[in-house]
Amino acid sequence: MPTYVHMTRCDGCGECVDICPSDIMHIDKTIRRAYNIEPNMCWECYSCVKACPHHAIDVRGYADFTPLGSSVRVHRDEEKGVIAWRIIFRNGSKDFELLAPITTKPWGEGIPDLNTVSAPSDEMRNSQLLYNEPKYIRMDEGGLHTLESNKLTMKEGVYY
Amino acid sequence: MLTTNPFAELANVSELISPTTMQIYAVLMFLLVVGGTILDIVHKKSMKYFNEYTDKAAAKATRQVSAADMTGMRVKVLTSEVLTSSEFSNQKRRMSHLLTMYGFTLFVITSAIMIFFYGDASGGKTPAIWPVLWHLGALMLCVGGYWFWFAIRVDVAAEGKKWYDIAPKADMFILSLLGTCTFALLWSFTSGAGIFFLLFLISSLFLFGGVYWSKFAHMFFKPAAAYQKKVLEANGHNQNLPYVPDLSSAEVHEKYPDIPTYMGKNPPNMGPGIRREPANHY
Numbered sequence: 552m553p554t555y556v557h558m559t560r561c562d563g564c565g566e567c568v569d570i571c572p573s574d575i576m577h578i579d580k581t582i583r584r585a586y587n588i589e590p591n592m593c594w595e596c597y598s599c600v601k602a603c604p605h606h607a608i609d610v611r612g613y614a615d616f617t618p619l620g621s622s623v624r625v626h627r628d629e630e631k632g633v634i635a636w637r638i639i640f641r642n643g644s645k646d647f648e649l650l651a652p653i654t655t656k657p658w659g660e661g662i663p664d665l666n667t668v669s670a671p672s673d674e675m676r677n678s679q680l681l682y683n684e685p686k687y688i689r690m691d692e693g694g695l696h697t698l699e700s701n702k703l704t705m706k707e708g709v710y711y
Numbered sequence: 712m713l714t715t716n717p718f719a720e721l722a723n724v725s726e727l728i729s730p731t732t733m734q735i736y737a738v739l740m741f742l743l744v745v746g747g748t749i750l751d752i753v754h755k756k757s758m759k760y761f762n763e764y765t766d767k768a769a770a771k772a773t774r775q776v777s778a779a780d781m782t783g784m785r786v787k788v789l790t791s792e793v794l795t796s797s798e799f800s801n802q803k804r805r806m807s808h809l810l811t812m813y814g815f816t817l818f819v820i821t822s823a824i825m826i827f828f829y830g831d832a833s834g835g836k837t838p839a840i841w842p843v844l845w846h847l848g849a850l851m852l853c854v855g856g857y858w859f860w861f862a863i864r865v866d867v868a869a870e871g872k873k874w875y876d877i878a879p880k881a882d883m884f885i886l887s888l889l890g891t892c893t894f895a896l897l898w899s900f901t902s903g904a905g906i907f908f909l910l911f912l913i914s915s916l917f918l919f920g921g922v923y924w925s926k927f928a929h930m931f932f933k934p935a936a937a938y939q940k941k942v943l944e945a946n947g948h949n950q951n952l953p954y955v956p957d958l959s960s961a962e963v964h965e966k967y968p969d970i971p972t973y974m975g976k977n978p979p980n981m982g983p984g985i986r987r988e989p990a991n992h993y
Contacts, residue, residue, distance in 0.1 A: 559757070559932070559936060560936075562798075562799070562800075562801075562804075563865040564800065564801055564990060565865070565868075565990035565991070566985070566986075566990045568990065569985075569990035569991070570985065570990075578865055578866070580866065580878055580881070581878060581880060581881045582881070583865045583866070583881065602985060604800045604986075605800070606950065606952055622951040624950070624951045624952050624953065625953070626952050626953050626955060628955050629981060629982075629983055629984040629985065629986060630980050630981055630982065630983070631955060631958060631978065631980075631981065632974060632978055632981035633955060633958065633970070633974075635953035635954070635955050636953060637949075637951060637952060637953035639951060648953040648954070649953075650953075650955070650956070650963070650966075650967045650970065651967070651969055651970075652969055652970055652973045652974045652978075654981050654984070655973050655974055656981070657979065657980075657981045657982045658981055658982050658983065658984035658987065659982065659984075659987060707871045708871030708872075709871060
């Protein structure tokens with residue numbers, strides 16, 4: 552079972568809605584809080600859990616990974632550039648924390664401008680790194696895929 | 712006009728609306744608020760679950776929190792979360808909430824003072840400060856409230872809905888609040904017992920009577936929740952969340968060698984990442 556929102560801690564800020572890769576975190580129209588509209592489709596990627604500034608989202612994990620009574624919680628600290636986990640076993644035998652870096656330089660710096668950097672050469676495409684990648688990452692047919700290049704437009708608003 | 716007591720004027724104009732009637736109405740509104748809040752708390756059972764969680768967390772606590780620390784936390788909650796609404800991470804919402812909160816408090820207190828102490832002209836002329844603060848309170852409420860309604864309300868800010876798309880039950884609170892302050896100001900500026908006074912009465916009835924369906928009880932829930940969060944952080948439970956230690960300490964470098972390897976011994980503030988842009992990619 553996937554993510555769920557503690558309605559008392561949520562303030563409807565929409566960070567989880569913004570970040571969910573499945574687009575299944577939405578804001579309830581009446582109580583104005585976030586909720587998971589399609590638990591079946593949740594990948595438990597923890598994006599919303601990490602994005603929530605109030606730690607209002609938690610995951611009801613599958614029984615083989617997080618049996619009832621255990622706890623897996625995460626805190627992503629952007630400003631410090633680290634991610635911290637705390638895992639508590641349900642029999643109380645373990646309660647430990649993990650810490651790892653998520654960036655080596657301040658956010659927003661060092662992003663390459665893909666317009667100025669050339670596409671991968673044939674040699675690079677056939678190298679170990681890119682050989683098994685899909686053709687739009689190897690850029691076999693040239694050019695980046697964008698909405699415009701695929702003749703698509705963004706439609707404003709939320710559609711259920 | 713800003714310095715005239717609109718309630719005293721009302722008593723002069725109409726015999727139906729005597730100071731006593733106004734006082735009875737004010738007491739009735741207060742009782743509606745108390746009743747609605749109690750009903751809300753009882754119906755949602757939030758206090759029961761809140762206490763259960765507090766007890767469970769206390770059983771799992773790893774550190775003792777002294778009484779002095781707990782008092783300090785209560786003070787901190789009052790000065791930070793209550794007086795400055797620091798729980799809001801969205802600064803626009805915070806500003807709007809501060810305006811409406813202080814505006815409403817000012818408006819209600821000055822209304823009560825003018826109704827109970829200066830209800831009729833025979834009680835002596837109302838000191839100018841009360842009507843001025845009354846108007847100021849109503850104005851602050853209008854500014855904060857309309858800003859919320861047109862721009863900050865979640866459906867509008869986040870879901871691309873128009874400001875005139877109303878969800879009746881959910882929007883009753885803000886709309887009755889806006890109605891109360893707007894019609895109060897209009898009533899004061901047009902003086903007398905006209906249509907604006909009637910609309911003001913109806914709005915205030917919906918506002919105070921609709922407490923059961925509105926967010927009003929939050930003014931008690933939120934400080935209690937903020938205090939609980941602080942206590943849990945202090946006693947080691949921290950809602951099962953991890954603590955982020957000081958990244959430049961030798962202890963951390965030894966325990967987590969990835970940190971000094973990839974970030975250096977003294978990692979700088981990395982700035983906002985996904986929070987650089989407001990959440991509006993819907």
